[in-house]
Amino acid sequence: MKDNYFIQLYNSIKYEYLKNNPLFCLYNSNIDINPHQVEAFLFGINSLNNGGAILADEVGLGKTIEASLIMKYYYLSNRKNILLIIPSSLRKQWQIELEEKFKLEAKIVEGYNFDDVIKGDNNEGIIICSYQFAALYAEKLKNIAWDLVIFDEAHKLRNVHKSNVKLAKKIYFLTNKIPKIMLTATPIQNTLYDIFGLVQFIDEKIFYSKKSFSKKFLNDGNYIELKNSLKQIIKRTLRKDVKDRIHFSSRTCITVDFAFTPKEAILYQMINNYLKREITFAIPTSNKTLMTMVIRKLTASSSYAVAETFQVLKNRLILLKESTAVSSVNEGLDYFLNFIDEDDNLTEDDNGDNTYELFDREKVNEFIQNEINEIDKIITSAESITTNSKGTALIEAVDIAFRNQKKQGIDEKVVIFTESIRTQKYIVELLMENGYNDEIMIFNGSNNDRRTKEIYRAWRVKNYGNTMYSRSIEIKNAIVDYFKHESKILVVTDAGSEGLNLQFCNTVINYDLPWNPQKIEQRIGRCHRYGQQNDVSVINLLNTENVADKRVYEILSEKLSLFNGMFGASDEAIGLLESGESFEKRVLDIYQKCSTVGEFNKEFNKLGKEFEKKRNKGFKDLKELFTFWDDNKKSKIYTDLNNKLYKYNECLTYTSNSKLDSNSPIKNKNYLINIKGNDLEFFTKGYICIGAILNKGQLVKPVLICKDEKNKFIVKEETIIDTLSKAEIIQEVGESLISLTELNIIKEESLKSFMLEYYKENNELLNYEKSKIENWKVLKKDYLVHYFEEIDKEIEVLKSSFRDSKDFKEKLKISKEMKDKESEKTTMTLNYHKDIELIDNEANKMVKDFESNLQIEPVCQIICEIRYITEE
Known part of the structure; x- marks a missing residue:
């Protein structure tokens, strides 16, 4: 039987309310969603009020989907200024997936189109840029009121605490105080400081300073407290955690061996000799490492690629011979830079190519011609190889x-x-x-x-x-x-x-x-x-x-497990690499400096031992920092989540199908009804109100409430819906059937019920923020005490130096330094209690500000007033 007008009206309001739920994003995307992805998505949404989260699922488990769902939710919530900072090589892939799977339009911004994309007529939307671009344009991007920032491959930012890492510091400046989601499969790669660096981006209050972090967790080894600190920030799922829910096929490796022909072996040796030259005019010093890497890779590709590559180098040399400065010859560089990610460090620390300063122009041209002759031989050799x-x-x-x-x-x-x-x-x-x-x-x-x-x-x-x-x-x-x-x-x-x-x-x-x-x-x-x-x-x-090629293959296959097993480069390899780029450069260094089989084996054995050292028990303990639940609890979480998804889907489908027809002929909002066969818990007369609770004009809760003649309130939805299903309209009434006093009482009860739910839902959020601020307060006070201890140590060292010194002038100098330190200590002592009070006041303000952000001013709007009588 079709639901009556009252139920349809309520379902129309409830459907709009359900659309505001984050779970609505799951039913508005062109992709299958797995439970762990939903869990991470909801975790991320909830965390954004506290600064954000690090989503650290293992490779292949869908961090992109989790972050895209969060973007979708923000976009549907009319928070559309979203900045997506990712490696340049992944920009197009992200743009495609957002459009295809989530119907989200994203724009890639680069230097040439910055003004068009960022300052165009439509300034809302998802903007994609690389890490290098974000750092370079940090000042301009900072002027935009971003609602959300997403980082992919976020481990690139782990060294923000180091003084010489400019890129990470600029991006920190750009994104500070903006809610953010950080995606990385390797939250720890080398040391515990990696996780410190990432968490600083989310909220610096959690660990306060590198010195505090080092003392508490590195020196004292307090992993239990560290794990508790990370619980609300990091969500990590491993492939083995979901193998019972997701089918993973295995991967197997097959090698097809080959050996160089005599001609190919000669060509390889010629290229090797050329690349090991101390001076190569065709390869700029500022790009030498990366260009050498490209050439070595192409050497392993085909003789056709070799011939083309060295022809580019020869053309550069010919132009260089006719030029007056190295810097004026840039032709051909793009050929090599196409093989290099924008996010690689394209320039190296050097003093430039000073060959011109050492020799006159005629001598330099002689060197260049010798290099051209050498390259000509390489090209001829490559072109002579037909198979x-x-x-x-x-x-x-x-x-x-x-x-x-x-x-x-x-x-x-x-x-x-x-x-x-x-x-x-x-x-x-x-x-x-x-x-x-x-x-x-x-x-x-x-x-x-x-x-x-x-x-x-x-x-x-x-x-x-x-x-x-x-x-x-x-x-x-x-x-x-x-x-x-x-x-x-x-x-x-x-x-x-x-x-x-x-x-x-x-x-x-x-x-x-x-x-x-x-x-x-x-x-x-x-x-x-x-x-x-x-x-x-x-x-x-x-x-x-080729012994070097064989040893590289062994490391990729045996140490990093790339080619075999169900999971490929799984969590077992976490931390073995600082990064893919650094591994490339390490291998190149071995190729460049080794000549004999013995030298190659020695260097690759050393690299293998470094990996084994990282696989020790201590590192396994570090990985367990991100394991917050055992299998039984995880299973219950997924069961509860599946039930929640099922109920939401069922409710969304029902309300969608039972919404009020927009062409409904019923226009009056007040009704007198008769309810037949009442066997419910409220009395025979009373009021039922249908409406909504709004906050700043946004629907935050549908209202369905009953107040009977004995002033008893019923708010249980099922009970009232069942009652309304038995309703028979006696009269449509133009004026209100409920007195203003009675209506205000009903509204107050509805708001009271809503606010109890609201504060219950946000209580954990508030307590977590309070705990972070309290921790920040303690750490900052400890820092003051620690500073006193450091000054005392410095004074004792100076006293000892003063006693040991035999030189009068030196004693005078040390004495002055001692007085300065004593004066500094006295000033700090006088200001100590004032500083403590300032810290307390700052912490209290932080709590009040956060509480203020949680404060809402809801209003209850009644759309339909029903006065009912029941018939036995």
Whole structure:
């Protein structure tokens, strides 16, 4: 039976109220949500009133989804100024996912479009920028009233407490006092100071100062108190925690070995000799480390990439020979910088290239010509190689992949990764020569080739009339759709692979292997992700004659567990790396300084021992800082959460289906009704009111309340709904049926009931903030006492020096220093109680300010007044 007018009216109000609930975001997004993600989402929302949270789920568990849900909630709550600060290489991927999965439009801001994006007519919305950009434009960005800041890969900020880390300090300045969510799979990477640095961004009151933190937690080892301090700030879920709820396929590793041909071995040695030159005019000193790294990677890619790369270097040298200064020749640098993330430190500490100061111009040109001659030989050698041994290994790898897939009865599909667009072209040509003509696709970010354009046009026709996104997203969708249904091989670059979800393919081939473990994990994660039904094979091509390549592979495979197991680079590897970039530079350093097998083995053994040292018992204790519940309690949390989600969904569906029709002919707001067959707990006459409690015009609670003739209040929703379902309208009344006095009493009771719920919900929030402020107060007072102790120690040292000194002038100098210190101590003593009082007053003000922020001024608005009588 259709609900009557009163129930429909109440459901209309309740539906709007339910839409304000954070859980509404779950039913307004194009993605499956897992319980741990909902838990983290709600944790993040609740934490924002206290400064924010660190969401530290292990890799692959959906921190992006958790943060996107928080952004969605803020956006729907009309808090739309959101700043998303992330590594530059992830900007497009975030933009795509926000648009595709959450229907949120985000703009990427860079230097050239800053004024258009930030100061345009529409200043509201999600702005995406890199860490480097945020630091560079901190002063301008600070002028915007941001509602929320999200950091991805937030461990980049962990060193904010160090005096020489300018980037983190500028971003701290920019985002201070703004609610923030920090995303990182590695909240601790090297020391306990990492977590101190991250928590400082959330709220500096928690640990106060580095010195206080060090004394309390590093020196005293008070991990229990530290864990309690982190409980309200960090939410971390490991893959093993959810393996019973989420299907994880395993990953297995296959290596296809190859050895250089004599020509390739000669070419490799020529490049190695060139890169170890003390002076290379083609490579600027300011970018030498990173450019050398790029060249070494391309050397392992293909002879075709080598020839192209060294031709760029040769062209630079030719221009340099005709130039008057090194700085005037920048042509060709972009070629190398395309391989480097914007967030890498592109410049190095050096004194510049002072070769010009040591020799006259004629001599310098002679050096440059010698370098050109050396590079010419490298280019000639590279161009003389027609068959790459690695290419032969690739054909074998593809054959192995397809044979394995055929045995398993699954689709024959492989994704081949390379870092070079030139090598990508070579791979396609090689595969075509070996019979894979119409089964190959490429994806590299530009996608201007004829075949991609044809696939895109066909996809547009197939999806005519569907909701379309930006052209870049549509091209990506077209490529993925074609690969899934028509093609067998997808050859992609790392830049082109961003945002690709390929869980329908179970084989990844690393044609060339990055030294950055995070990049390798991102590659494998294109296929080994949520929704993958088959075990994933990772096929790597390994040069068995290159001891350095073999040792790097051993570390990636054995120490960091990248290629085997269910979870890949899981929590077991936490802390072993300072960062992917630092690992790359460490490996490069080994390549550059070692020449013999013995030297390589010594350095890689040293690196392996460093990793093992970090796997000690103490480090495991640190990881347990983020384990707040045992399995039984975690299970109960998920059960309660599932029940909550079920009830919310049920209520949302019911109220949505039972809302008041906007075309309802009933217009009067006051009614006299008869209730048949009353067997309820209130008396035969009274009032029922339907309305809403508003705060600053926003609906915060629907009102459904009954007051009977004996002044008894009923607020239980089910009871009143059941009563109204039996209602029969006797009369529609124009004027109010309830006296003003009676109506005010009903409103006061409704507000009283609401405020009790409100303060109960926010009591934990308030107590947590009070505990933080109390802790801050204690630490600040301890700091004063500690300062007294330090001055006393300094005075004792000076007294000892005074006694030991035999030099009269030195004694006079020490005596003056002692008097200054004594004077400083006297001043501090006189001001001590005043300083203590100031600290107490500041703490009290903090509490009052926070309480003031929690204060609301709700009003009760009655929409429908019902006077009822009951009929036995």
